[in-house]
Amino acid sequence: MPGGEGLSISYRLGVSRRMPLHRIALLAKITAQALLVPVAYAACALIERDGKVLLVRHSYVAGWLLPGGGVARGEPSEQAVIREMKEEIGLEQCAPPELFGLYSRKTGWATNVIALYLLRDAQFTFRPNLEVREIQFVDPANPPPRTPRSVANRLKEFGGLQPRSPFW
Numbered sequence: 001m002p003g004g005e006g007l008s009i010s011y012r013l014g015v016s017r018r019m020p021l022h023r024i025a026l027l028a029k030i031t032a033q034a035l036l037v038p039v040a041y042a043a044c045a046l047i048e049r050d051g052k053v054l055l056v057r058h059s060y061v062a063g064w065l066l067p068g069g070g071v072a073r074g075e076p077s078e079q080a081v082i083r084e085m086k087e088e089i090g091l092e093q094c095a096p097p098e099l100f101g102l103y104s105r106k107t108g109w110a111t112n113v114i115a116l117y118l119l120r121d122a123q124f125t126f127r128p129n130l131e132v133r134e135i136q137f138v139d140p141a142n143p144p145p146r147t148p149r150s151v152a153n154r155l156k157e158f159g160g161l162q163p164r165s166p167f168w
Helices: 021-036 077-089 149-158
Strands: 006-010 016-020 039-049 052-058 068-070 091-093 098-107 110-119 132-138
Touching (some): 039 077, 052 077, 077 091, 077 110, 077 132
Antiparallel strands (some): 039 052, 039 068, 098 110
């Protein structure tokens, strides 16, 4: 390799380009980190209407939760939260997502990072589906029974009833 600037990498389509050694080293470092300390990334929504916040009841987990789900590899979380709302509650339109908070929690041996967005002016037509069985708008100060503590805490943060935490 003249000058040691990079290595030739061939892609499936036979396209070849040169990648600098520092980029290859960074890619190897990130790959090793992902294997040693995996991170799952999620995006959830706070959808408020008349002072109440939307919660959903999923088919595969007990309790009342904020709507949302996984962020695909390389997907911007702002797009993921909109995609998830279309899938879960039938979102038709809303104002651009506003980041409310970024949270982390341990889940097994992985770290779960949750981007929580405020979706204003959300218009949707909900139909029970394979993922979400029912929805309800709740008072942030009085969540329904079987609401996980993490969700109750986010509701209290949104309602200004407690300071924001970095932990889900």
